[in-house]
Amino acid sequence: MAFWIQKRILQFLPFETPLLGIFGGQPYDGDASYNSIGAYWSDGFTGYGGVQFDIRDTSDNWHSANDLSWNNVPVGTWVHLAFVWDTKGIEGSTDRLRIYRDGQLVANNSDAFNGVFSNNNAVKILGHHAYSRFGKPTAYLDNIVIYDYAKTDFSDRFDENPIPTSPFCEGKVSAKVTTSGFLYSRKTKTYLSTVTVKNTGSEYVNGPVSVVFDKLPAGVSLLNPSGTSLGSPYAVIPSLSAAPDVFAPNQSVSFPVQLNATGPIKFTNTVCSGSLVP
Amino acid sequence: MKLKVFIFALLALALGLVRPAAADLVYSVNINTSSISNSFGALDFTFAGGIPTPPEGSVKIFDLVTVDGLGPQLSGSGGVSLSNAPGYNNYFSPILYGTSLSFKLSFSGQIVTSPNPGAGLSSFAFSLLDQGQNPVLVSSDNNPGGFAFTIDIGGDGQGTVTNFMTSGLVEAVVPVPEPEEYAMMLVGAAMVGFQVRRKHKVNQKIS
Known part of the structure; x- marks a missing residue:
């Protein structure tokens, strides 16, 4: 099974962020709904941490491959993941399970087992932890492909959108x-x-509203930014810093900024409502 | 014949009534520096465009007079010009402060003649500094940059003055027509008068 995935948060924290079931079921959903083959993004308390690929064998034993370096994958970047299994060994090797990321082998498991535990549960795609849900997705999935053989060469993979260069915000404001x-x-x-x-839009926008200073030239930086989003500094507009603050159509707000610069100052900008992906 | 008269009258009107499309924005600055008289310091003038890039424009600093002191030689209408092009556009000069300081600023170019309402502002700032380049004779309220005053030229081609000086005035100078403009208006008026009189005589002969 191969697909493109984009992290929306950097890392899961036990009891703070929900576990993400990538396919096969939802962690903590219970055996009744959990499939015999599945993968999820674990937090190190449940599971080993990182992306975990599990197979339950006919003797009801679980076998896992774990990609711990998954936690270093940046937020907002499309990456290609593939979970490969073959009970007879993948490509003649002793590996029964493998995880490929962007075409590179990043995790494996060579436990010997004869078959996969049989059940008729539906294979779920993307699901959250049973009791700790976010109101927004912690990952995006796209272009899911299921093969009927243990594919290991993914050089022919569809090229998902290139790495975005613009910051991510919950909502872009017409401004x-x-x-x-x-x-x-x-x-x-x-x-x-x-x-x-x-x-300049026709809608009322709730705070916080931020201005992202994108594509600042080398040698130019914003002083005291409220934060950074994919490397671009942003400033929360002081008069629109909290949810009760409303930005009405045709309303104008102003705020001071300070920059360090060793050359001409220029930038593009994005106006965002809500929080920004760091 | 009537067409000829009509064209002649139009030309006369054009000469007499049409003035230049837009005059420069001129400001007069007068500062009482008696409290820092006989001390050394510096004057700092800077001009810069915002984002999106505004139309081209420049500011000329001229008629600078330092009473009982020694200032930069910017007397007369020559002066120093700074553009609003991206980058560091600055004029910095040492001064021995006297009892007063005055100068004029003239903003010109497309920022005045063809302003763009969708563009960023062109901003001018003047600073009065002591020997350590610290601001003097200014209020610090809402003035993190320590400027003496700023002038923003907006998308309507008009200037907005923000004055932080404790003993200084910045006033817009109402444009006064130059002698040549007066002469041109007189010539135009004379031509219109001549044409009206001539037509009147022709009408009298016919009747």
């Missing part, structure tokens, strides 16, 4: 951003400007 000139202050040794954001 026009303008700034005053970037004035160098000898007092602060920085460049100062006022950013003005106008809601």
